[in-house]
Ligand SMILES: Nc1ncnc2c1ncn2[C@@H]1O[C@H](COP(=O)(O)OP(=O)(O)OP(=O)(O)O)[C@@H](O)[C@H]1O
Ligand SMILES: Nc1ncnc2c1ncn2[C@@H]1O[C@H](COP(=O)(O)OP(=O)(O)OP(=O)(O)O)[C@@H](O)[C@H]1O
Ligand code: SF4
């Protein structure tokens with residue numbers, strides 16, 4: 001049984017100008033200890049998916065359909081109180097900005113010890129000992145001393161590592177990381193992502209890594225879900241998706257990476273932009289930007305087809321997979 | 327080129343003596359920039375952030391010079407000193423042969439026009455209450471007061487078209503545009519006054535890959551067509567490899583290496599450069615590895631002795647902790663500041 005199973009999840013934002021559907025029935029799952037990437041351009045619905053799982057949707061967002069089954073229980077049916085016990089305990093969240101997690105006026109130690117005591121019945125001394133172990137695991141030098149530091153006394157990379165240490169405190173089964181290294185430079189990114197990878201493996205923790213960086217996804221995750229305008233357009237084993245992408249959108253994202261073009265050459269760009277939620281095109285929502293568009297793409301929205309385990313939402317998926325589409 | 331543009335280009339060439347194609351356009355010589363932090367006035371030593379410590383770079387005409395390095399190493403500070411937005415604590419800045427860091431406000435005005443800057447955040451860098459047309463006209467009217475209304479409008483249209491923007495965007499407001507479109511409007515604004523030199527500080531970091539590609543394409547086009555010189559700051563090394571002609575690698579307020587882009591990526595020499603390049607994520611199923619950079623970035627308030635990189639460097643020896651390495655020219659013209667490289671231990 002999957003650790004997390006998201007089925008036909010629909011998220012809506014009722015507004016004065018009508019209801020915006022941010023997620024139109026997305027499905028994906030994460031097995032125990034599995035690392036899954038969620039990618040897509042800005043506005044695709046990546047963060048909304050994360051917030052929906054944690055029942056943290058900002059008002060007026062609401063789950064309008066589908067289920068989110070985690071460790072056998074449907075999170076969409078839990079009381080606020082029971083959800084709070086899951087969040088920050090069985091599921092931890094890491095945000096792009098470490099200060100979303102850290103309290104600027106409390107020391108690192110106080111925050112870690114409070115978190116532990118809130119979720120477990122343990123003594124101060126025991127909590128302190130666990131906090132020191134976790135800080136050591138994220139390679140914070142002299143962790144005993146760092147317990148007394150305030151967040152502003154740490155560099156950006158160190159702060160994000162402290163957030164990871166906090167995320168691990170309660171020995172969660174799943175960590176959701178939303179753009180955890182986007183604001184950091186490549187050496188710190190490599191430090192943090194390799195650390196998360198190692199910790200997920202050694203603790204058997206599942207990971208949902210949300211990012212628009214396909215290179216990072218390829219080096220950290222085992223499966224990847226590509227979102228476009230609130231829909232899954234492709235998903236499958238990461239190696240297959242990044243090396244043999246089928247959906248024209250995934251191909252576009254990969255082709256736009258500067259590493260893919262010879263130096264100085266014009267970069268391939270996906271023309272146009274992600275549609276806004278109140279103006280999703282008829283038929284395939286990607287068709288106005290697609291290089292492979294045909295008349296039938298404008299008629300009905302394609303279904304998510306399975307090409308032996310590799311899911312693709314495109315009427316030309318079979319041709320594209322076989323390399324026959326022009 | 328419009329008459330107005332031709333006129334201003336010529337007048338731009340006058341300052342600083344005869345035009346010399348092989349003279350560098352921009353030079354930063356031995357630049358030091360320290361920030362004094364508050365502290366108590368009775369305190370004997372107020373804390374000082376040593377953001378730049380004897381940094382020299384030269385930027386050639388028509389090139390895209392890239393600056394890379396760890397967060398906080400002083401890239402933006404160097405750009406701001408070059409632009410005259412910050413005064414250097416020591417050292418000098420030359421633009422087209424003229425020393426500009428000590429000029430008074432009036433004498434600087436022509437240089438303000440010739441040097442323009444594009445910022446990271448396309449959401450914050452445009453005034454939300456002004457239409458695109460107003461935003462673009464303002465700098466033209468300021469720097470070219472003699473142009474008629476019709477000439478100003480013609481110029482706005484010409485520049486908008488040249489960066490691939492629809493001139494019809496003029497009477498709309500910034501919030502009506504996507505991030506990539508806004509960044510293209512920021513580029514248009516920088517190009518309105520016919521600059522020779524454009525500093526772009528992380529201009530695409532906030533954008534999606536597909537939109538990054540759009541903006542980079544516009545920057546590459548304008549560099550060729552308008553003979554622009556770019557100083558480009560980014561932490562995305564695959565962008566540097568694609569766009570840059572030469573690269574300066576900085577670490578903790580110091581220049582470690584300066585090389586042709588191709589040379590840098592093929593034969594990185596400074597130990598920090600090597601670690602930096604090996605940390606670039608690639609599309610591959612090989613798992614992410616730690617960068618091989620032990621310890622923490624030291625504080626710019628308390629610089630390590632000798633080579634600022636010595637306490638994290640795999641090649642450090644006793645000399646490295648005692649003596650500051652100076653940038654040394656290699657056979658192929660690359661500059662490297664490292665004792666191990668000089669001693670052939672690299
Ligand atoms: N509170 C809200 N009210 C209305 N619409 C919202 C709200 N929050 C998100 N949305 C919309 O939902 C869509 C998905 O947003 P989401 O934040 O999930 O994007 P994302 O994929 O995380 O993008 P990014 O890469 O920019 O973080 C967007 O169109 C966004 O405008
Ligand atoms: N106005 C200021 N007052 C005090 N310290 C400053 C100021 N501006 C910059 N600094 C410090 O100077 C050093 C260099 O900062 P700078 O912004 O130039 O780094 P950077 O290389 O651009 O980093 P990033 O990649 O994070 O943008 C940092 O230690 C920074 O904290
Ligand atoms: S369905 Fe058509 S428009 Fe949509 S991605 Fe496939 S080919 Fe392109």
Ligand SMILES: [Mg+2]
Pocket residue numbers: 046047048178
């Ligand atoms: Mg998001």
Ligand SMILES: [Mg+2]
Pocket residue numbers: 401402403
């Ligand atoms: Mg900066």
